[in-house]
Amino acid sequence: xxYIYIALIMVLIVLVAMLMNxxxxxxxESNNPSSQSEPTYHFxxxxxxxxxxxxxxxxxxxxxxxxxxxIFVEFVDISHKDPALSANAIERAILSEVDGIALxxxxxxxxxxxxxxxxxxxxATLTFExxxxxxxxxxxxxxNSYEIGYRAGEMAAEASGGKAxxxxxxxxxxxxxxKQYNNIKLQGLLDAISRYPKMTVEQIYALDTKxxxxxxxxxxxxADNPEIDLIICNDGExxxxxxxxxxxxxxxxxxxxxxxxxxxxxxxxxxxxxxxGTITADSYAIGYNTVMQLAEMCDGKQVNEVLNTNxxxxxxxxxxxxxxxxxxxxx
Amino acid sequence: MIKIKVANFRTKLxxxxxxxxxxxxLASVYMYFSLQILIQDTTEMYEKTMELTAIYKQLGYIQxxxxxxxxTNSSDSLIAFYDYMNEIKSLAxxxxxxxxxxxxxxxxxxxxxMILNYLDHSEKAIISKRGRDIEGYTYYYDLTVKENNDIxxxxxxxxxKELINTSNSYAAVSKRIQFATKFNNALIVCVxxxxxxxxxxxxxxxxxxxxxxxxxxxxxxxxxxxxxxxxDSNDEIGILYNAFNLMVASIRKYIGEIQEKARLEKSxxxxxxxxxxxxxxxxxxxxxxxxxxxNPHFIFNTIxxxxxxxxxxxxxxxxTYLENAADIFRYNLKGLDTNVTLREEIENVRxxxxxxxxxxxxxxxxxMEFCDDESALDIVVPRMILQPIIxxxxxHGISELEDGGVIILKVESDSERxxxxxxxxxxxxxxxxxxxxLGDTSDDIEVKSVLSAKKGHTTGIGVDNVIxxxxxxxxxxDVIDIKCEDGFTKVIFKLPRKKESV
Numbered sequence: 001x002x003y004i005y006i007a008l009i010m011v012l013i014v015l016v017a018m019l020m021n022x023x024x025x026x027x028x029e030s031n032n033p034s035s036q037s038e039p040t041y042h043f044x045x046x047x048x049x050x051x052x053x054x055x056x057x058x059x060x061x062x063x064x065x066x067x068x069x070x071i072f073v074e075f076v077d078i079s080h081k082d083p084a085l086s087a088n089a090i091e092r093a094i095l096s097e098v099d100g101i102a103l104x105x106x107x108x109x110x111x112x113x114x115x116x117x118x119x120x121x122x123x124a125t126l127t128f129e130x131x132x133x134x135x136x137x138x139x140x141x142x143x144n145s146y147e148i149g150y151r152a153g154e155m156a157a158e159a160s161g162g163k164a165x166x167x168x169x170x171x172x173x174x175x176x177x178x179k180q181y182n183n184i185k186l187q188g189l190l191d192a193i194s195r196y197p198k199m200t201v202e203q204i205y206a207l208d209t210k211x212x213x214x215x216x217x218x219x220x221x222x223a224d225n226p227e228i229d230l231i232i233c234n235d236g237e238x239x240x241x242x243x244x245x246x247x248x249x250x251x252x253x254x255x256x257x258x259x260x261x262x263x264x265x266x267x268x269x270x271x272x273x274x275x276x277g278t279i280t281a282d283s284y285a286i287g288y289n290t291v292m293q294l295a296e297m298c299d300g301k302q303v304n305e306v307l308n309t310n311x312x313x314x315x316x317x318x319x320x321x322x323x324x325x326x327x328x329x330x331x
Numbered sequence: 332m333i334k335i336k337v338a339n340f341r342t343k344l345x346x347x348x349x350x351x352x353x354x355x356x357l358a359s360v361y362m363y364f365s366l367q368i369l370i371q372d373t374t375e376m377y378e379k380t381m382e383l384t385a386i387y388k389q390l391g392y393i394q395x396x397x398x399x400x401x402x403t404n405s406s407d408s409l410i411a412f413y414d415y416m417n418e419i420k421s422l423a424x425x426x427x428x429x430x431x432x433x434x435x436x437x438x439x440x441x442x443x444x445m446i447l448n449y450l451d452h453s454e455k456a457i458i459s460k461r462g463r464d465i466e467g468y469t470y471y472y473d474l475t476v477k478e479n480n481d482i483x484x485x486x487x488x489x490x491x492k493e494l495i496n497t498s499n500s501y502a503a504v505s506k507r508i509q510f511a512t513k514f515n516n517a518l519i520v521c522v523x524x525x526x527x528x529x530x531x532x533x534x535x536x537x538x539x540x541x542x543x544x545x546x547x548x549x550x551x552x553x554x555x556x557x558x559x560x561x562x563d564s565n566d567e568i569g570i571l572y573n574a575f576n577l578m579v580a581s582i583r584k585y586i587g588e589i590q591e592k593a594r595l596e597k598s599x600x601x602x603x604x605x606x607x608x609x610x611x612x613x614x615x616x617x618x619x620x621x622x623x624x625x626n627p628h629f630i631f632n633t634i635x636x637x638x639x640x641x642x643x644x645x646x647x648x649x650x651t652y653l654e655n656a657a658d659i660f661r662y663n664l665k666g667l668d669t670n671v672t673l674r675e676e677i678e679n680v681r682x683x684x685x686x687x688x689x690x691x692x693x694x695x696x697x698x699m700e701f702c703d704d705e706s707a708l709d710i711v712v713p714r715m716i717l718q719p720i721i722x723x724x725x726x727h728g729i730s731e732l733e734d735g736g737v738i739i740l741k742v743e744s745d746s747e748r749x750x751x752x753x754x755x756x757x758x759x760x761x762x763x764x765x766x767x768x769l770g771d772t773s774d775d776i777e778v779k780s781v782l783s784a785k786k787g788h789t790t791g792i793g794v795d796n797v798i799x800x801x802x803x804x805x806x807x808x809d810v811i812d813i814k815c816e817d818g819f820t821k822v823i824f825k826l827p828r829k830k831e832s833v
Contacts, residue, residue, distance in 0.1 A: 001343070001536045004529055008350040011525060015357035022361065026368050039432055042440075072432045074441075092485060095448045095478065096441035 039072035041099035041298050043291060045128075046089045048104075049077030052236060053262050054283040057326070058128075061287030069295045074098070083107035090114035093123070100124040100294035105133040112136075124297035128290045129281060132184075139297070141289045141307045143281035146188035151279045151313050152232055152258050153192020156199065158315075159256045159276040163198035164230040167221050169205045169214070169242065171235035185234055202228055207238050214238040218245035222255070229255055236261020239278065243269045262314070262326065270319050277315035285309040340567040347533050351526050358522040362515045369511055372504050379439070380493050382422060386446065387486050389419045394479045397453055401460050401472055412457060416450055423447050435496065438489045445485060449478040540568040544575060556583040609803045612796060613668050631660040652689050655682040659718075667714055667800075673742070673749065673826070674708040676717045680740060683718050687725055694735030695725060700742070707744035710828055713804045716797045720753045720822050723794050728757020728820055739819075744828075751824035760820050765813045768795055794822075805830055 045062060048055055059075055066073035076093070078085040083106045093101050094117055101118050105111035105127055112135045118125045119137075127135060129142035156166060170186060186204070193199045202225060205217055214233075221228065222245070233242045239259030243266070246255050252274050259266050259278040269275040286309050293303050314322050393415035400408035426443035430436060453475045459467030540562065547558045556579055562572035638653035662679045677699070684697040701708070721738060729736025741752040801810045805827055812823045 001533070004533050004536065005346065005350065007525075008347070008354060008529060011354050011522075012350065012357065015354065015361060019357060019361050019364070022364055022368065026364075037432070042437065072437060074434065074437050088481070092441065092445065092481060095445040095481070097444040097448070098441075 037070070039066075039070050041069075041071045041295060042074065043071055043100035043102065043294050044074045044076055044089070044093040044096070044098045045287075045290065046086050046101070046103040047075045047077050048081075049079060050237070051263075053264065054236065054281065058283040058287035058290075061284035061289075062291045063287075064284075065288045065291035065295070069291070071291060071295055073291055081106040083110040086111060087114035090118055094118050094121045097121075098123060099298050100126075102126050102128055102290045102294060104129055105135060108133045108135060124294050126290065126293055126297070126303075128286050129283075139293060139303050139305050139307070141293055142286050142309060143311045144308045145184040147308075147311050148260070148279050148281070149185040149188025149190075149234070150192045151188075151311055152234060152260070153189045153195075155277045155279065155313055155315070156189075156193065156230055156232055156256075156258050157196045159258060160199065160230050162196040164200075164256070165225075165227050166193065166199060166201045166230045166232060167203040167205065167225065167228045168201060169207055169217065169231065169233040169235065169238065171207045171238065189232065189234070199230075207233075207235055214241040215245055218242050219249070222246070222249050222251060230258070231255060232258045234260045236263060236266070236280075239263060239275070240265035240269065243274045247274055262322070267314070267319060267322060270314060270316055273316060277313060280312050280314065282310045282312060343537070343566065347529075351529060354526060355522060358518055362518065365511050365515060369504065369508050372500075372507075376497050376500050376504065380490060380497065382426065383442075383486050383490050383493070386419060386422045386426075386442075387483060387490070389415055389422070390446070390449075390479055390483055390486075393419060393453065394475065397456060397472070397475060400457060401468060404460070409457065412453070416454065419446060420450055423450070435489075435492060438485075438492075442482065442485055442489060445478070445482045449475060449482055452478060540564075540572070544568075544571060547575065551579055551582070556586065605803055605806075608799070612799050612803065615796065628664065631657055631664060634660060648689075652686065655685045655689075658682040659686065663715070665714065669714055670711050670804075671714050672708065673710050673712050673751070676712060676714070677708065677740070677742075679715075680717045680721050683721060684738070691730075691735075694732070695729065696735060696737040697740070698737065699740045702743050704744045704749075707742055707749040710749055710826055711830070712826060713800045716801060716824070717751065717753065719794060719797050724753060724755035724757065724820065724822070727760070728755035731758060747828060749824075749826045749828065751826065753822045753824075754819040756818050757820060759815045759818075760813065762815070765815070768798060769811070769813060801826075 043066070047059065062073050062075075065071070076089045078089060086103055086106060087110045090101055090103065091114065101115075101123055102125070103111065103115070105115075111133060115125050115127075115135055115138055125138055127133075127138055127140045127142075130140050132145070156164065168186070168189065190201065193201060203221065205221065207214055207217065214235075218231070218241070221231070231242055231246070233239045236259075239257075239261055240263055243257055243259070246252060246257060257269075257275045259269075259275050260280070261278060262280040266275060266278050270277060289307055289309060293307060296303050312322075312326075393412060396408045396412040396415060399405055400412060423443040423446040426439045426446075430440035430443075452471050456468045456471030456475055459465075459471055544560060547560050550558050558579060559576055560572045562569045634653050634657045638650050638657060641647075641649035641653060659679065659682050662675075662682075681699070684695070687695045688697065717740070721740070724738050729738065736756050737754075739752070739754045741754070743750040743752070798811050801824070802808055807827060810825055810827070812821075812825065814821045814823065
């Protein structure tokens, strides 16, 4: 008799547990676990939707800061570096009555206009990873372009032992405004190289946004300038392409490559010895500080006009640190 | 081990039924809620799309109405504008109110705010038109056109994303529906089987003690009172079992008492019967004695005087003869209801044999043999048990022998009994007669036996009377035996040293 009661009670307990589980699951789903409570601020950050790890780490840093400050961070991805797309996103953000906007401007005129509207609407606005398109009175967060260039020059000297004939590839040099950026970066690079008398810059090439341009350019560079034994590519997205052409041309070990950014393939090539090294920005810190700066602006606090973040150099010697500390997006 | 002690039979039933009902109820509630959740999930999946679709349509209509009003000043358009504006505003408010702070959820709030801004600018365009502010309404009109397009494309983006999400969600929900359907079917089957098994087990368990009790009651009704039912429960069944056990014990006790009473009554009756038989035998003996001796005191006195005369005359032989005869008479006169020692009985036999030997001369050869145990002669026996047997041995045994015969009286003993053998080498006794004497003691036989005795030669007491008295006295059956072997007829007295109490 006793066992019958025990069996019934146990089945009852199981059924109650099932009901509780159903209730909890239902509540959890209703509340949406990924949904946060009423945030203090709502920020929109205009980002890119490509696979560059820069953006993944940037978003990770921004979200971490958002979690810390109870700020909802919304990323509006645009497909390419088009100031009109960026301006449209800003206009939408203004109409959406957000509290803060952050963007990486791709021009000065359109972006300045859009940013002005946002500021007129009382929305905190800043730029990040930008020292190309200077927008007055708008704070910026990011790495220092001169430092990037200088570090690349240092790494080139290290790679070549202070003696090299160098070809430099810079991104988007065609537009007038871009020259400012490239000039800063290039200036840093040239300043560093100038310290080594046996290192000479033979060619400076421009890369535009078209696909496979880098392949053709690198191929012709290698064919037309057999004396070139060091290539410095200061564009993160194009660095793996340059390396691939060098491999195809059978010049690995003959032509050293200094790249930029931390695309997965770039890091693989460093491990394989195709690339000597790369200079990369700390995108996690950029994302984190972008949100923090916006939050302070919303709180009415004064923020610095420029907040520089760290720049990292990775070669075969220290790539394991990248694997250990950077790939998991942690700070 | 969990111990559930339910004292009350009714409580047991109530708890069982409540538990069983709760099991079924909870299973049903579970199924109901799981289906409700799925229905809600499915509804929610399309709810947002439906809301956005409604807004999307309204935005198209309101923009037309703005254009119509701005170009025609139509009051109908104005009314329609405000109608749409109110509807869209409430929908936009709802979007903002129901915001979820997720990458997709926040877009609803964005859209809501964008719509509210758009409506504000639209109203300003209308107001400017009514105020004939051409610059104002053209500015705001351009703004609304841009914003309307922007909002609609934004809503399209949201709906497109929502559609993708819905497709993914639908696949997940569809899987969940399938799983929930299978799970619920399995659950209801399991619960039905479980509850059925529980009901069967419970009904068996609950009726088992009653069935057991019924079988025991049947045994008791059949006369078997050695049953005892065991129960460790405290409920009514336990009480019933205890009551049953007490009842059976009581019945058993009463029946035992009745049986004991019956046995005692039977024993008492037997004793009464024995007493009656003893009295009857004594009376019979006395009657016979009286019949044969009309005035024994007179005869005794006469013989005694004769003995004195013979002694005075110097006739010692006659004197001894008469003294012995007088002793026999005196012994007989004391009555059969008094007991004597075996020694006295033997002395009486000695006197009697003297008379016989004097009368019949050498034809009677009498011999006595005793064991060393003197105490054997001190046991108490009924009077007149040996003399009738000696007499019988002479009359029916050796009297008819021409050369005379031998009568031997022999006494032996052991720890339990004293054995007295009276043996004669006479003509013997038929086996039928022996069996008749030893076996049947009915009154008819007694009378027959007694009557068959030759009155002229005997003291009047038959062998069967002796046997009867011995058996009654010692309250044992095997106190005498008669055998014919080795040319001797042996009457063996097996006299217990201790008399058996009745």
